[in-house]
Amino acid sequence: xxxxxxxxxxxxxxxxxxxxxxxxxxxxxxxxxxxxxxxxxxxxxxxxxxxxxxxxxxxxxxxxxxxxxxxxxxxxxxxxxxxxxxxxxxxxxxxxxxxxxxxxxxxxxxxxxxxxxxxxxxxxxxxxxxxxxxxxxxxxxxxxxxxxxxxxxxxxxxxxxxxxxxxxxxxxxxxxxxxxxxxxxxxxxxxxxxxxxxxxxxxxxxxxxxxxxxxxxxxxxxxxxxxxxxxxxxxxxxxxxxxxxxxxxxxxxxxxxxxxxxxxxxxxxxxxxxxxxxxxxxxxxxxxxxxxxxxxxxxxxxxxxxxxxxxxxxxxxxxxxxxxxxxxxxxxxxxxxxxxxxxxxxxxxxxxxxxxxxxxxxxxxxxxxxxxxxxxxxxxxx
Numbered sequence: 001x002x003x004x005x006x007x008x009x010x011x012x013x014x015x016x017x018x019x020x021x022x023x024x025x026x027x028x029x030x031x032x033x034x035x036x037x038x039x040x041x042x043x044x045x046x047x048x049x050x051x052x053x054x055x056x057x058x059x060x061x062x063x064x065x066x067x068x069x070x071x072x073x074x075x076x077x078x079x080x081x082x083x084x085x086x087x088x089x090x091x092x093x094x095x096x097x098x099x100x101x102x103x104x105x106x107x108x109x110x111x112x113x114x115x116x117x118x119x120x121x122x123x124x125x126x127x128x129x130x131x132x133x134x135x136x137x138x139x140x141x142x143x144x145x146x147x148x149x150x151x152x153x154x155x156x157x158x159x160x161x162x163x164x165x166x167x168x169x170x171x172x173x174x175x176x177x178x179x180x181x182x183x184x185x186x187x188x189x190x191x192x193x194x195x196x197x198x199x200x201x202x203x204x205x206x207x208x209x210x211x212x213x214x215x216x217x218x219x220x221x222x223x224x225x226x227x228x229x230x231x232x233x234x235x236x237x238x239x240x241x242x243x244x245x246x247x248x249x250x251x252x253x254x255x256x257x258x259x260x261x262x263x264x265x266x267x268x269x270x271x272x273x274x275x276x277x278x279x280x281x282x283x284x285x286x287x288x289x290x291x292x293x294x295x296x297x298x299x300x301x302x303x304x305x306x307x308x309x310x311x312x313x314x315x316x317x318x319x320x321x322x323x324x325x326x327x328x329x330x331x332x333x334x335x336x337x338x339x340x341x342x343x344x345x346x347x348x349x350x351x352x353x354x355x356x357x358x359x360x361x362x363x364x365x366x367x368x369x370x371x372x373x374x375x376x377x378x379x380x381x382x
Contacts, residue, residue, distance in 0.1 A: 033254040037061045037097070039123065041085075041115065042104035043078075044070035046203050047129070050246030051102060052078060058250065065093060085111045086161070093118045100125040100253040107164060109177045110157045116185035125256050126186040127249060130179050132197045132238075132264060132324060133172035139317045143325035144195070144260045148176040179260075189258055194249060197264025197324065198310060201241040201342050202349035209239060211309045211364030212276065213347040217283040219358075223367045228374055229289040230297060230304070233273030235314035236322040238264045241342045248334045261329045265336045269323075272311055275339070282343030292377050300373060302365070309363045 038055050042048045043064030049072050055062050056076040063079040081092035085106075093115075101123045106112055112128070119126075136147045149172045153159065156177040164170045179193050200209035207214075215223060245263055252261075270278075280287055294313050297304075304312045312321045326334065350358065365373065 035059050036099040039098040039101045040064045047242045047246045048104050050243045054247045054250050090118050097122045102127045104129050107174050109181045112178050112181040125190050127192045128182040130175045130193050130195045132195050134176040138321040140320045141323035149173045151177050193260040194263045198239040199242050200239045202345050207361045207363040208309045210346050212279045213283050213343045216280050216285040216287045227287045227289050228370050229291045230308040230311040231294045232291050235272045237275045238322040240265045244336050262324045262326050278339035279343040282340030283347050
């Protein structure tokens with residue numbers, strides 16, 4: 001399916017509608033906030049650098065705490081403290097005070113517990129970045145009140161990153177335990193829990209979003225002219241630009257907004273068909289899409305999310321995965337830049353990666369596998 005000019009115009013209008021803000025949210029974003037001292041645990045991952053830069057642009061003092069393995073060039077003064085939460089080395093945080101702590105990288109509950117040992121009583125607000133994967137089930141649309149996954153193990157405080165890598169089911173379970181630990185340590189009134197969905201945009205090293213801008217633009221003609229697309233185009237998709245997420249997190253900290261929020265988008269429901277049209281518009285492509293039925297993809301062992309990034313079947317046990325309510329986040333001021341902007345910026349960023357990195361995407365179909373899949377699909381259709 002080629003993306004037409006009419007599709008682009010429709011998409012642009014819908015995307016701009018997604019930028020609409022309530023009067024209160026618009027004023028909060030535009031007004032010069034009171035200067036804060038912000039501690040960011042992490043700060044050099046995916047959303048951290050966007051948080052730092054936005055906080056600096058808003059006039060805040062920023063301190064980051066991490067192991068010092070990744071260096072960034074900041075547009076202003078940033079205090080960098082070194083330590084290692086895996087080993088309990090938090091000495092550089094002792095005896096210090098901040099207005100807010102934003103905890104980006106935590107999956108392990110003991111990280112929250114140990115952070116509280118040095119920060120409790122020394123911060124006014126704790127923002128914990130969780131995940132949409134905390135929910136126990138994804139078989140129906142739901143909001144933040146839906147049950148979260150129960151931890152299945154002997155001791156959540158003894159779990160390690162190595163254990164999570166071996167058993168991915170632990171990821172959501174431990175994030176849920178970490179949320180509860182955050183509320184226990186810092187109190188409901190001083191704790192914000194944000195549950196992002198798929199994070200997209202420049203800096204996406206997983207390629208779970210980047211695959212589509214790269215695939216549709218097809219730099220170097222690595223793939224054929226025909227693009228394998230998942231399902232029939234009607235499945236829903238949800239995602240959020242890392243920059244939109246980061247900026248909203250900082251504004252939530254400024255307003256000291258407590259509570260639990262699903263942090264994903266877009267503002268209005270979007271289908272896979274509209275999603276690929278938006279990506280195509282952003283990378284100035286007119287792809288020929290061939291939609292391949294979900295049962296056939298499953299029979300061919302083409303995995304949702306990894307082989308077909310962003311996409312999850314909108315039926316059965318995953319029917320609600322991309323239908324999470326974000327009404328609470330929208331009311332709290334979450335806004336979105338247009339999808340074509342995210343797609344175009346992601347492609348531009350990807351082109352700055354080393355040649356060997358560009359040559360091997362970490363998600364999505366390889367050119368060879370896509371060619372074989374398309375051939376098998378056509379054969380099955382006679």
